[in-house]
Amino acid sequence: MNAPLQPTTGLPVVAMVGGGQLSRMTHQAAIALGQSLRVLAADPTESAALVAADVQLGDHRELADLRRLAEGATVVTFDHEHVPTEHLRALEAAGHRVAPGPAALVHAQDKLVLRRALAEAGEPQPAWAEVSTVHQVATFADEVGWPVVLKTPRGGYDGKGVFVIDGPDEAADLLEQHGTLLAEERVPMARELAAQVARSPFGQVAVWPVVETVQRDGVCNEVYAPAPGLSDELATAAQELAVRIADRLGVVGMLAVELFQTAEGIVVNELAMRPHNSGHWTIEGARTSQFEQHVRAVLDYPLGSTAMTAPVVVMANVLGGATADADWAGPSLDERVHHLMAHWPDVKLHWYGKGQRRGRKLGHVTALGEDLAEVRARAVAAARYLADGVVDPAFAFDEEH
């Protein structure tokens, strides 16, 4: 099959399944490369559908919709992991390029598959077991102690599908509901890290500095780049781990390896094979962003420099808060954006264009500088003001423009 090309330039065409903010920011980055992302969105008001020229409405679970998307594209990639593996195999069988391919992607789709693969590779991970009976859970807990973490192998994200249980009784309902689960020890972690790597079909890899990620209620909330106080030794180990995984699994595109840091070192929590929240800081904070790099990688273009543009970068998510409530009587979003820009002229805003709802990822802000405490204070205060209308006393301001 000849790969379809753009009529004006003869450049290749990238299609992305999913119309969320990752797709939106990928389109934004792709524009510089002479690209216009082709997007499969479920709804015309999705984040990427609002800004991209080539939007197809459809369902990522429907093979016919995926085929239609692939027809006009050189390569098909993803802003989430929810496309059924059999559909991806069908696309490949029809001669379409899929990046990452189904054999790699399944490790980001199915946590049991990931655990088995990492065990085979001898990579560090939490103690784990595949469980489908209460007895198996209890036996596993005898080894690792309570509480035990139960996870649905598929479909979980942002803390969904993860259950911390204190005894076997709590397992019964979950097993009945979900069938087979992944049981993991509750890792005595000091903090969470993420190592991001891009890999091209040619096998080139590029890694960014390892970051610290701070979750709130299972959702990524802040990212510090580079991870403060991380030893060079451990940072290198995390980067090498990410590269080994990308190589071994044959990842094409971005790979985010979410890690737990413990007293002993690092263990792999899970993988994402796409641009990831832990890499949003790279838009301003690195010479090449994860979004540009993802496009380069899936097109088998050589990868860009991952050098940081400032000593310290902090990304803070804006999750729908008080300002998303129907009875919010404070400043409108437009006014809050106004205030944010007035008070933090060097904080960079990324607003995803979505309707506001409690807990929803609505945007993020990035601050850059020299000193983590100072940079973090700015980013967090700006994000909190956008989300909750809360004015940090350190940044108090009057209502005048």
Place this chain on the structure above:
Amino acid sequence: MNAPLQPTTGLPVVAMVGGGQLSRMTHQAAIALGQSLRVLAADPTESAALVAADVQLGDHRELADLRRLAEGATVVTFDHEHVPTEHLRALEAAGHRVAPGPAALVHAQDKLVLRRALAEAGEPQPAWAEVSTVHQVATFADEVGWPVVLKTPRGGYDGKGVFVIDGPDEAADLLEQHGTLLAEERVPMARELAAQVARSPFGQVAVWPVVETVQRDGVCNEVYAPAPGLSDELATAAQELAVRIADRLGVVGMLAVELFQTAEGIVVNELAMRPHNSGHWTIEGARTSQFEQHVRAVLDYPLGSTAMTAPVVVMANVLGGATADADWAGPSLDERVHHLMAHWPDVKLHWYGKGQRRGRKLGHVTALGEDLAEVRARAVAAARYLADGVVDPAFAFDEEH
């Protein structure tokens, strides 16, 4: 008239007249602000029309098309200066916001109007005269000497509409063809500079470091930021001049003041009231790009930091060259992009998506670093390779990936 707002966010809507690369890059920047630029393009294959979601096809000289564009927008702005003033007045009369307004924009549309305004303001500019007869040209030349520069007051750009003549005979044809012309002394300039400033309706202004621009055949070819060897005194004078002009003319949005540097100081060449080629370096080279700043300014949002992100930034245009010829037998655009990325992993590419043609602005590249000679060598070599397929010996490479 209530300003139309985005249905998902309640944020305002920016419409831009013109579908060129300035509009394309403005859309790209606007995405981060929760925006999706509404674009009036003449053709669906125009640079911005290829990447924006909200494209209206129409003619910027047709009031009906402009009205249709304005209907859905909070503010109407421009990627060129070619909209007739009377149409802009009609939009304003209908209650639409136009930024910059016609009273300001006319100074970027009509070089005679500009010269009169600068004279009134006492700002430095070349000696000039309005001429409509050969006798007037000769009289002017008696004052300033030959050669004399004749310019069409309206419609010129990228060197078009500019004529250097060595005697009165050459003026006759031009006057017959164009009627009234602007005559200017040929300034004994050392080099060209540009001072960029953004101004909001509120009156806030933000200036970037003054840059040196290098033209080839009247077209901007390279930009060095900051202008090398420019004294602090002259840099400040140029910035203050740009701010005074923006204030006096009531500019809203971006203003680029093109300057000639002479032995005596600086004089104003011309103005652009929109994002401008001399500011493309700000995408990676400044904390806030001219494109983001233009959107902020026309929405009356507070302006962003203009701090540089590296000591030296060089932008080089890619003008259609040998590779645009029908008989080009070397590497395709896609292959050249491939090679560029392999050899300059930290050079940033901006490709406009247009069909290739000799002399056409097809894209630009930006390099950042510490040392001008080194940074410039990279940027220029990358741009030349893209345009002409010429491999700079300093960056020779084999054909392997």
